[in-house]
Amino acid sequence: MTGSAEIICVGTELLLGDILNTNAQYLAQQLANLGIAHHYQTVVGDNPLRLARAIAIACERARLIIFTGGLGPTPDDLTTATIADFFGVPLVENADVLADITAKFAQRGRTMTANNRKQALLPEGADVLPNPQGTAPGLLWQPRSGLHLMTFPGVPRELYAMWNATAISYVQAQGWSQGIIHSRTLKFWGTSESGLAAKVDDFLKLENPTVAPYASDGVIKLRISAKAKSMEAAQQLIAPVAQQLKQIGGDDCFGEDNETLGHAVGQLLRARQSTLAVAESCTGGGLGAMITSVPGSSAYFMGGVIAYDNRIKANLLGVSSQTLAEQGAVSAIVAEQMAVGVRQQLATDWGISITGIAGPDGGSGDKPVGLVYIGIANALETRHLECRFGRTKDREWIRLMSRNTALDVLRRMLLGQN
Amino acid sequence: MTGSAEIICVGTELLLGDILNTNAQYLAQQLANLGIAHHYQTVVGDNPLRLARAIAIACERARLIIFTGGLGPTPDDLTTATIADFFGVPLVENADVLADITAKFAQRGRTMTANNRKQALLPEGADVLPNPQGTAPGLLWQPRSGLHLMTFPGVPRELYAMWNATAISYVQAQGWSQGIIHSRTLKFWGTSESGLAAKVDDFLKLENPTVAPYASDGVIKLRISAKAKSMEAAQQLIAPVAQQLKQIGGDDCFGEDNETLGHAVGQLLRARQSTLAVAESCTGGGLGAMITSVPGSSAYFMGGVIAYDNRIKANLLGVSSQTLAEQGAVSAIVAEQMAVGVRQQLATDWGISITGIAGPDGGSGDKPVGLVYIGIANALETRHLECRFGRTKDREWIRLMSRNTALDVLRRMLLGQN
Missing domain, CATH: 3.40.980.10 (MoaB/Mog-like domain)
Structure with a gap:
């Protein structure tokens, strides 16, 4: 025994x-x-x-x-x-x-x-x-x-x-070990669990290592687990499978194990020696908190403006009061002006912004709970993304999806700057 | 049986x-x-x-x-x-x-x-x-x-x-029911689990309702659980005990069940028709995120500045560059200037700030990891609090304690404004 x-x-x-x-x-x-x-x-x-x-x-x-x-x-x-x-x-x-x-x-x-x-x-x-x-x-x-x-x-x-x-x-x-079980988890954003599972169907039938898909907080994961005599042997079983799965996943794969989208963005900004500022409305500072949960993020993250009230959007970020009145705070143009404004105010290479309706109140027919605009600006261009995270989802889910989506948009643009 | x-x-x-x-x-x-x-x-x-x-x-x-x-x-x-x-x-x-x-x-x-x-x-x-x-x-x-x-x-x-x-x-x-078990949990900040337990020692010996202390994420809790024939009967057993425990806990008791310090501060600001802005360094926006996790927080929360880099502290909050150079960003005077600055910039009744060393790097002999200054300003006065959350604690713990402590400082000052 x-x-x-x-x-x-x-x-x-x-x-x-x-x-x-x-x-x-x-x-x-x-x-x-x-x-x-x-x-x-x-x-x-x-x-x-x-x-x-x-x-x-x-x-x-x-x-x-x-x-x-x-x-x-x-x-x-x-x-x-x-x-x-x-x-x-x-x-x-x-x-x-x-x-x-x-x-x-x-x-x-x-x-x-x-x-x-x-x-x-x-x-x-x-x-x-x-x-x-x-x-x-x-x-x-x-x-x-x-x-x-x-x-x-x-x-x-x-x-x-x-x-x-x-x-x-x-x-x-104590010398009790019967060999070890080692796992690596690949993490994906921008795909569904069933969609990814369909793409990697053959891998799900493997016996050693095994590959299992799961999802948590909108992140899709593939866990690759190997049984072996030693850690090195387990890593050797896992490595080729991980490489093939990453290839299939393409840009959707943003990291492994404990890495978040915040880490992925941080690595890319660091490699490009670029700096970032954020302008947040419905997330209230949560995007900045996520970015700064990575130790050493001061190398690329300068700070941001939490523009919860519309007066802050106008006074600190230079969003046009007329636009706010005509289009509303939750609009593509306000998201873009927020991103441009924070980038200028904080003198950074990139500005990203989030403005949306996290609920449970504040939704309307054409602007339901879950409608969120993400803005992104650098020296050459300004873009926005319209997201509908679902009017039945709760406040924290919408805020979480908003933060992760904003980081993912930036990540893909940084990847495009190879 | x-x-x-x-x-x-x-x-x-x-x-x-x-x-x-x-x-x-x-x-x-x-x-x-x-x-x-x-x-x-x-x-x-x-x-x-x-x-x-x-x-x-x-x-x-x-x-x-x-x-x-x-x-x-x-x-x-x-x-x-x-x-x-x-x-x-x-x-x-x-x-x-x-x-x-x-x-x-x-x-x-x-x-x-x-x-x-x-x-x-x-x-x-x-x-x-x-x-x-x-x-x-x-x-x-x-x-x-x-x-x-x-x-x-x-x-x-x-x-x-x-x-x-x-x-x-x-x-x-089957007729097994011994009636129902209903619980209410009182939540405390600013005391330790053992300190609170010592104060309410007699209550911990009660049999129905029972009172049990526990702690999570720095919040100390007393769970009062009653067994009774009906919900109404259970509530009647709990009510007088809850009232006495609240009296003993005094201002340390900030809420019940799912209420956070963010809810407590929100209720007080709402009752006083006061507004709030935040200036965050090491917490990176997490304080704002916590305040805005409360639905309807736009009634009192205007926004804030995430001043991660020192240039942002100077340019957007008006912190003196000379003070930054002489005292360092993690100092009582910088915390106070951040609170004053964000209050002025965002034209609010209250400004609160956090500046500290969340680690794992960046600590020194006289400014170790875990050293955090909280600043608080209103129209009449400016104060600061020096906190040492422990050099062995991890980054997320220090950030969490900083957010909660900042909210608690504000809560106690608001309570003093009866």
């Missing part, structure tokens, strides 16, 4: 359906990447008796038990105490952890309470699984020979940081 | 982390709404032996077992066969189901395969749980006295339709 893993997620909020169990998905992906067999996941509430029963079952069928949740400072956070109790070991205060928690509170200028002291307790003999992002560390413990436990807080970003900094190398060192 | 429920989700794709388990959340919410206790969820792969073991465990601790997944036509869909086998009952072809599947294929002009015939098999004695949206029906079965099973396909849309059309009334008819 290899070191098969079980994930136990602790939290009444999961049993009430208050939150989605994204931690289980993250850990499942990570275990697959490391080639660790993983046969069961259990969700249990903040109840020590039921948690103890879940531990008893997991001990029978797994060698590695990964806990999430229940490490916080409040009385309903009882994962550590329940584990210690189950294995009949006392909790002891860890001086290093206490010093670390105390320092973190001091650094943030906050008062530490008695509750926080509880987070420094670990079962006797357990090691600390350090938490670089928050106060509560986890534990790393072999309570009996051949059984390994790890605990993580329920807060996803803390879990990710702890997993990457400590848990991966721990798991790898 | 009441009819406590267990959810068993079947699918190797869940164990590989390929998909997020939204079905478990949906069913958990539904069970809570119906007042059905629900203590465990289990995820298991497409493996008959392991599924049988999970069934054996669930039979010991639940009276209602709800299965999702594994009802499709392909060889790895084995939920129905495994259940029949576990209880020692043969599978029989259900003529009505077969006729229904045949009719659905004919209607779509598709050829029915031998695989699809498998979907008409049910354990002897089990009832059909009809699937109005797809080909695979589920089952509804009492294999032994006091044990109820339900199966659903993994496709969320089909599961929802089947749950609503058949399962809800079945569950209600």
Whole structure:
């Protein structure tokens, strides 16, 4: 038997359906990447008796038990105490952890309470699984020979940081891996899931690597997954398939894995030593936020104007008041004037603009909710794109589609500048 | 013992982390709404032996077992066969189901395969749980006295339709309901989870309603959940507790349930007929995006300037170039000048600004990553706040904390204007 893993997620909020169990998905992906067999996941509430029963079952069928949740400072956070109790070991205060928690509170200028002291307790003999992002560390413990436990807080970003900094190398060192499963995901904009699937039909029947299409937030993805003895072998299986799929996808393929349209545009602007400014109405700053989520974006992004009110469009961007009155703020000509205006005001090579009706109110017969105009200007030309994202879609969907479409328009124009 | 429920989700794709388990959340919410206790969820792969073991465990601790997944036509869909086998009952072809599947294929002009015939098999004695949206029906079965099973396909849309059309009334008819569970969540900013928990310590021991603290994205929450015969009764249990908790929380409590700091600020600005503009550096437009995610925000939000580059801070906001050179862009005085400048440029009552180091690069000894200045100006005064969000935090966390803190500063000043 290899070191098969079980994930136990602790939290009444999961049993009430208050939150989605994204931690289980993250850990499942990570275990697959490391080639660790993983046969069961259990969700249990903040109840020590039921948690103890879940531990008893997991001990029978797994060698590695990964806990999430229940490490916080409040009385309903009882994962550590329940584990210690189950294995009949006392909790002891860890001086290093206490010093670390105390320092973190001091650094943030906050008062530490008695509750926080509880987070420094670990079962006797357990090691600390350090938490670089928050106060509560986890534990790393072999309570009996051949059984390994790890605990993580329920807060996803803390879990990710702890997993990457400590848990991966721990798991790898155990020699449990049955080879690895590695994936690369190609990302597309400007096509539909079924349309892309039809084009790459033959690839969907492959067995190693497999190719699976899916869609999220308007981005279409093809995930290529290979099983192999090593990462290098998996990459060699994936590479030729990825290359062929990219060729079929053409300009619709904008990136891979964690790359966004913001990254794609950033790379192109950087390569061309060009600068960009944005003028946003219905997206309210979201396009700028997306562009600046890329570290180092200050190399090409100068800034922009959030022109939510029409007076701002006129006063700061030089949009004609007459045009605003005659054509309305949601019009092709206003989008173009916004793009031209922001480019001039901020002295950049490119200006892009968004003006539209994100709803739920403000739509009319000829200008329904979901109507959005994107403007784009450089030194040589000014263009616009009219989009209809659907009058039944919600505000956040329309704003999201607007941001991504604006970046995609710019991306294709930059690609054309080869 | 009441009819406590267990959810068993079947699918190797869940164990590989390929998909997020939204079905478990949906069913958990539904069970809570119906007042059905629900203590465990289990995820298991497409493996008959392991599924049988999970069934054996669930039979010991639940009276209602709800299965999702594994009802499709392909060889790895084995939920129905495994259940029949576990209880020692043969599978029989259900003529009505077969006729229904045949009719659905004919209607779509598709050829029915031998695989699809498998979907008409049910354990002897089990009832059909009809699937109005797809080909695979589920089952509804009492294999032994006091044990109820339900199966659903993994496709969320089909599961929802089947749950609503058949399962809800079945569950209600069993008389298991302990009434309903209703929750209200109070939201806080400017306190820590442990600090708030210490203040409301006595409430955390309540049994009905219960009060549970948790934290996400820097927002601290108290969820008040009541079990009662009816919604009205639950609301009556919650109301006095909510009122007391709000009193204890004071100004830290900014809203409930789906309300954000953006909603809170919006309500206050609307009530005071005041207008707002923003000047953003490191958040790149994210503050404006957050404010405008509230429908109707055009009543008080005029727009802003994304001053990512220092030239934009000087040219569009009137920040002194000398100050920028001497104090740096990340300084209290620049934050104040940005707030004053955007308020003047956009002719609003309030101006708020953010300038900081979001990282991962750009930090230094005296100006580390996570150092952020927030400026705020109205006709009478200009203030700033220095924040240190931690040099180990990631870019998106620092940007998120900056946006929320800026809104919270404005909220507290607006509250002071009673």
